Amino acid sequence: MSETDPKFPKRYPVSVAPMMDWTDRHFRYFLRLISKHTFLYTEMVHTGAILRGDRHRFLQFHPDEFPLSLQLGGDDPASLAECSKIGEDYGYSEINLNVGCPSDRVREGNFGACLMRTPEKVAELTDAMNASVSIPVTVKCRIGIPGKDRLEDLYRFIECVRQAGVRRFIVHARIAILGGLSPAENREIPPLRYEDVESIKRSFPDLLIEINGGIRTIPQMCERLKTTDGVMIGRAAYETPFLFSKVDSVFFGEKDSPKSRREILFRMGEYVEKQIVEPGIGKPHHALRAVLGLFHGEPGGKRFRRILTERMYSDYSSTLLMEAAEVLSASALDPTSSSVETEFSSPV
Numbered sequence: 001m002s003e004t005d006p007k008f009p010k011r012y013p014v015s016v017a018p019m020m021d022w023t024d025r026h027f028r029y030f031l032r033l034i035s036k037h038t039f040l041y042t043e044m045v046h047t048g049a050i051l052r053g054d055r056h057r058f059l060q061f062h063p064d065e066f067p068l069s070l071q072l073g074g075d076d077p078a079s080l081a082e083c084s085k086i087g088e089d090y091g092y093s094e095i096n097l098n099v100g101c102p103s104d105r106v107r108e109g110n111f112g113a114c115l116m117r118t119p120e121k122v123a124e125l126t127d128a129m130n131a132s133v134s135i136p137v138t139v140k141c142r143i144g145i146p147g148k149d150r151l152e153d154l155y156r157f158i159e160c161v162r163q164a165g166v167r168r169f170i171v172h173a174r175i176a177i178l179g180g181l182s183p184a185e186n187r188e189i190p191p192l193r194y195e196d197v198e199s200i201k202r203s204f205p206d207l208l209i210e211i212n213g214g215i216r217t218i219p220q221m222c223e224r225l226k227t228t229d230g231v232m233i234g235r236a237a238y239e240t241p242f243l244f245s246k247v248d249s250v251f252f253g254e255k256d257s258p259k260s261r262r263e264i265l266f267r268m269g270e271y272v273e274k275q276i277v278e279p280g281i282g283k284p285h286h287a288l289r290a291v292l293g294l295f296h297g298e299p300g301g302k303r304f305r306r307i308l309t310e311r312m313y314s315d316y317s318s319t320l321l322m323e324a325a326e327v328l329s330a331s332a333l334d335p336t337s338s339s340v341e342t343e344f345s346s347p348v
């Protein structure tokens with residue numbers, strides 16, 4: 001498969017990681033307001049939820065969210081193939097297989113990180129997925145698991161799965177400890193080994209090898225991009241989302257100015273009203289929680305967060321974002337503004 005093949009994934013220097021309970025459609029819409037080009041992922045969706053659950057709830061998205069990858073979890077080739085096709089029909093840009101989740105529940109279901117023990121199985125799964133779609137199939141994995149944590153093991157894993165046609169690998173640069181550590185501990189305790197991912201990139205120059213784990217700032221992204229094809233950002237995306245306002249100009253050559261925080265708030269207010277309140281689907285807080293970190297580190301940011309948290313569950317009104325924003329300084333709302341403004345008469 002060459003780079004001109006439609007099944008060869010496009011290179012995106014920056015992406016936001018799949019994160020359960022975070023990267024739902026509302027959070028992705030919010031991120032897309034901040035960055036037009038960052039590649040986005042869904043939360044992991046298990047094949048059973050698509051084949052036997054409320055499919056639409058898990059798969060629907062707003063057209064503005066593109067480019068967007070659907071992350072699947074599972075261990076059955078036929079189910080993964082069927083779900084990949086369903087994902088393609090929904091319009092996703094890519095399908096990604098989760099080979100990195102260390103949770104006990106996932107391990108008991110024989111998918112996620114424990115699949116790193118059996119590269120042939122992952123090749124069988126991705127082969128079936130690839131055969132059912134005409135969009136790229138990609139893999140997110142760890143650098144290893146106990147007993148399979150040497151660089152040679154990772155090399156063998158990548159080589160085996162590559163044979164099944166996978167051309168983009170996103171590698172979380174930590175091993176996953178299965179049993180004994182919670183998923184949160186598994187994102188902190190095993191040390192980062194960026195050099196393993198860099199070594200894989202050198203060994204497989206024809207593949208897109210992206211790196212994930214512990215990357216929180218633009219300089220760190222620049223550093224990691226010297227030796228890999230892309231950086232995937234997890235927790236920093238919800239803790240400090242406005243970080244992404246610089247990503248388009250720094251990494252994607254975008255010339256237009258990013259939206260100010262004030263415009264983002266205005267647009268999220270509109271989104272909550274038009275996409276949730278008016279059609280009567282969901283609850284406003286499902287989308288408003290995305291906004292909580294928008295003013296992280298800014299004067300008044302903590303109070304903004306507190307007001308929103310206190311009121312978004314039970315005391316929502318269409319003016320809530322504006323009212324919460326009254327505690328913020330003009331510079332937090334719009335760095336170019338010199339006057340104090342708390343009304344959103346216009347989005348910019």
Ligand SMILES: Cc1cc2nc3c(=O)[nH]c(=O)nc-3n(C[C@H](O)[C@H](O)[C@H](O)COP(=O)(O)O)c2cc1C
Nearest residue numbers: 017018019020043044098172213214215233234235
């Ligand atoms: C709340 C949360 C949920 C996550 N859910 C998923 C998931 O659904 N699929 C997945 O592949 N990784 C998941 N991860 C792992 C992240 O994608 C990422 O690999 C990890 O957070 C390391 O990146 P970071 O150091 O930039 O946060 C999750 C992480 C967090 C914090």
